[in-house]
Amino acid sequence: MTSSMEQLYQQVILDHARDPHGRGLVDGPADAVAGESHQVNPTCGDEVTLRVALGTRGTVPVVEGVSWEGQGCSISQASVSVLTDLVTGQDLRQVDEVAETFRALMHTRGAGLDEEREDALGDATAFTGVAKYPARIKCALLGWAALKDAIAKTGVAVPATASAAATTTEEPA
């Protein structure tokens, strides 16, 4: 196996793919606001249905739970699993930031981000090698697209704080 293959399929990814977290759609707490999204990658038929349950911490909306059902390659399945761990318990502003950081990582062609930004990604930095394979970036982003859409469907707005505006970067074209 070449080293780029080993970078692509890091052990973290293989582990998440074989034993994914958050798989199996569940209803969130009764007082939570729910949103659901179904996303398909038309080129390969990979699918994910992701459900998000939002609560509040003080006045800030937070992700209380993520659950999902899907089928697809190890990259797409591991990515949703990692996402589940990353965003559960986070407030929507943090979720927005981590999602943007992950998207930025996918545009680095495998070079990775600076250390500080990568720290925020936890296990998701394992996807750095995916960015070397243009055909697989879509796989890694499928779950993130579903998360964004599911949150939008809840109708709960992401609080636009000064810090969010300062740390959110535009996705490169």
Place this chain on the structure above:
Amino acid sequence: MTETMLSAGELAAVRADFPLLARTLRDGKPLVYLDSGATSQKPDVVLDAEQDFYAQRNAAVHRGAHQLAEEATEAFEHAREQVASFVGADVGEVVWTTNATAGLNLVAYAMSNATAGRGGEAARRFALAPGDEIVVTEAEHHANLVPWQELAARTGAVVRWVGVDDDGRLRTDELAHVVTDRTRVLAFTHASNVTGAVTDVAPFVARARAVGALTVLDACQSVPHLPVDLHALGVDFAVFSGHKMLGPTGVGALYGRRELLEAMPPVATGGSMVEVVTMQSTTYAPPPQRFEAGTQMVAQAIGMGAAAAYLAELGMDAVAAHEAALAAELLDAVASVPHVRVLGPTDTRDRLATVSFVVDGVHAHDVGQVLDDAGVAVRVGHHCAQPLHRRFGVAATARASASVYTTSQEIAVFREALTGVRAFFGWDR
């Protein structure tokens, strides 16, 4: 190796005609191209034909009286003859299209236009009424399914289909009840781009004739790999693409029986397809020009003609025999690896060297990635045949497909790489 394959010398000579086959991939690995079902590589004669046209003969065809225009027109029409004779058709029965998909859409939209009254009395045979039936098969490429769904939606016709058996073969036995007196079109594949199964065309044509339905054959996967004689097959229409038969992209052909093309109304209209144009109305050119509106893909057509001539020179019996041996080797390769399941016939009778498969526990994309790492190019996904994949309960497969330039050594590399797939993903350790 079996005695029906091209000899080592013959095969080396064929491969030397394809410059791309000599290139290497990441880390200097040799290319093992097993994705000819998606698109084939091109021999020098095709590349040279296009180059020569632009360098020596480029001019607008079918207009102008200067010498270049004459030479360009002659080269363009000569290519039509090469393609027509390659598939057993008359030259006036071959319409240039951009690809097979465009050819299928052309027939479907012509029927739509006939339904709207265009083409007058002669075109009534193409008109559909609500409740009429269009029959396809569950094995179709989306190109031979979606245009018919759209035609049905525009006309009130109903789409029905012939199923596929567990081996991936068309359920010919269903023709008797699926094709009825209401059936106006029977559109079916000559060879599946997923299962590799080759259709026995005769019962389809016989059943369609018995009920007065038009037959439309998707010959995209058969023309590059098997001897095809459209007159002998007796179908009404057929389509195929240049890029899958060693020719360029951007060109394909629609075959229509002369009498049908003559009666069929045009789809795209404008320049080059008319007789007399007044401010009030227009009369149309006879086929095939009636269906070739606007400036044509002249260089590509000439390239497709050169590809047909190249294959004819090799001899399609020899090509088919070589590929039959490769089919056996491919089937043998996948059968030798545990936990690999084939979608399609596992016997070599009436099948192409196109083998789609799933590896238990490993998604097709991941299979393709491991093979790619060994320099082996296969296609992964649903191959534009979602209903067929659904029929087998899978979303995606990996597909290895060979062509005349494929070698036994390449299949051995594929087998070796496939052997390592499950272990890489942590199975069987």
